[in-house]
Amino acid sequence: MLSRILEAALLAADQPLGADRLLALFADAERPTRDEVHAALEALRGDCAQRAIELVEVAGGFRFQVRREFAERVSRLWEERPPRYSRALLETLALIVYRQPITRGEIEDIRGVGVSSSITKTLQEREWIRIVGHREVPGRPAMYGTTRRFLDDFNLKGLDELPTLAELRDLLQINAELPLGDAPDPGGDAAAVRGESPEDESPEDESPEDESPEDESPEDESPEDESPEDESPEDESPEDESGVAPGHNPPNDAGDESGEEPSDVPAPALAGADRG
Known part of the structure; x- marks a missing residue:
């Protein structure tokens, strides 16, 4: 009974x-x-x-x-698609998990780029992280740690069940060898779910390919280019002025605040669907 x-x-x-x-x-x-x-x-x-x-x-x-x-x-x-998260968000979560308690500034020092406030907000809304205290330094920055909800969602009884850093390196090496280059883009809606913010882009994120000096080479300004034949309407098409070949769409870097390719990795799947 x-x-x-x-x-x-x-x-x-x-x-x-x-x-x-x-x-x-x-x-x-x-x-x-x-x-x-x-x-x-x-x-x-x-x-x-x-x-x-x-x-x-x-x-x-x-x-x-x-x-x-x-x-x-x-x-x-269920018809809804599982949320997908950016590499920046997953890296931030991993640093909090393995280095907690840790401040936002310490995360930025390790990653080498700024951490968008939308990333920490998304992790807090998921109830995966929380503020566990404040560092006793000027400004008293908040320190982040994981929650019990994080352990439940990742099917863990405690942090001691997490894989070691050596095991994670092996997993990252395997993922790097997988042919993920043709993975479909999750789209604009997924970018909002991932917690990315365009305002966090750095100038380094702009691809130099769009401003290639080859498009401004002296050869384009040679006397031969000023001949009547070169002034035909066909030579003044928008495609030639943009420096982009017809049918080619230039890359758009606005979706990733860290300058990294959006991770096509879904939110960590639980060991099984919760009956509750």
């Missing part, structure tokens, strides 16, 4: 439940011990071994979720 009560509570809850909240389901006279609750949860975990759902423990407690191998099919029940 204890296992059934716990199963019903976990299925009905919209968030993970810890042992204390599960114990609160019972009156004082019938309340089980904490060890009995954990034993019942382990029994439930074993019952799910051959099912499409699993019982997992994260930082917030216990929850049922769809197994990873079925997550893609189940996600088709």
Whole structure:
């Protein structure tokens, strides 16, 4: 009976439940011990071994979720696309995760570029980071750290379950070797979701290809170019004046505040879809 009560509570809850909240389901006279609750949860975990759902423990407690191998099919029940985040946002999150507590200025020193306020705002709205204090230096800048919601969303019980930096380097090396150059652009709407801001662009972000000195070479001003044949309407077309070949669209750098290509990496997928 204890296992059934716990199963019903976990299925009905919209968030993970810890042992204390599960114990609160019972009156004082019938309340089980904490060890009995954990034993019942382990029994439930074993019952799910051959099912499409699993019982997992994260930082917030216990929850049922769809197994990873079925997550893609189940996600088709929802029409909205998963959010995609820029490389700048993911790098900022990674620095907060591994260097917390850390200030915005320290993040900028490590990355070598400014951190858009929209990036920290997006991470706070997702409840992945929070202000954990202030550095005792002039100006007392805010220090950021991760939240329990971050651990729950990334299917972690604690920060000690994060991959090591050496493992991350291996993953980055693998990603660098993948043919991601032809990945589709997520589009303008995704740029807003990623938390990018055009105002954070640096002059270095402008591609020198658009201002190539080849378009202003002396050869274009030679006497031969001033002949009547060269003054035909065809030679004065907008394509020739722009320095861009017909049919070629110049690159647009307004979408990425760090000057980096937008990451086509989706928001970190959970180990499975949360039943809650």
